[in-house]
Amino acid sequence: MRYGPIIHLKAPKLPQIANVEAGTSAVSVNRPLVDWEDNSFPNLWFRYYEEYNGAQIASLYSVLLGSSAIITPAEREAMFVRFSETRDLVHRTAYGLTPQQLQYRPAASRWSVAENLEHITIVEQNILAGLAGTLQKPPAPEKKSAVTDEQLLANFGRVVQPLTAPERLLPTSRWPLANLLNEFDAARQRTIEFATTAADTKELRLYFMPHPFFGELDCYQWFILAAGHSARHCNQCAAIKESAGFPR
Secondary structure, eight states: OOOOOOSSSOOOOOOOOTTOOTTSSOOOSOSOOOOGGGOOOOTTTOOOGGGSOHHHHHHHHHHHTTSOOOSOHHHHHHHHHHHHHHHHHHHHHHTTOOHHHHHOOSSTTSOOHHHHHHHHHHHHHHHHHHHHHHTTSOOOTTOOOSSOHHHHHHTTTOOOSOOOOOGGGSOOOOSOGGGHHHHHHHHHHHHHHHHHHHHHHSOGGGOEEEETTTEEEEHHHHHHHHHHHHHHHHHHHHHHHHSTTSOO
16 A cells, blocks of 8 residues: 655655455454553563664574474464554554644543554564563463453453553653654564564464463464554544544
């Protein structure tokens, strides 16, 4: 998908995902997804993203090589289609917005579109860091996920108790408005590249990382959540843009 000029917010060229045709899967990005801005991430998996820069993550590829993959072709396709569809959704969400529209808050306690976009990127960076660390550890075949894939997808939009996001995941205007999509695309491309190698070489169903709402999830489920989190916040941005006070 190509995008025309964006007013005040320049859309970078989107990276391509090899061997995946967006739209060929039944996976839907319109399904309500879990809102992580209210979640508390335990230090058990959370690491500073800076601990896992691009070179360090790339170096893990040699560690991953040599193991047999365990996810099915259908699971693999669903994962990459979700990456592609939600990446496009983020771009559609930011398309054509002025600085005033990007920074508009419908209430003092609500995030702006820009803050949601920043948070999406920060969370994706830190999920990748957590997965990179988890996949360096020995597999845990004795464990099982706290929920099935079906339960995970069905409960994406349900948050049964108010939780507080850690300070490290809060938006703080880390980047200029014009750079928000560039930063997101860089994070998503790193996720795609790492997921490609991991899906081909690692038994993703045998590695686990705790989620504060769902409990233990295997690494395949975490890749799905990484994509799903961005769609959830795009839904929040859509509500912001539909609010009465949104600049027109």
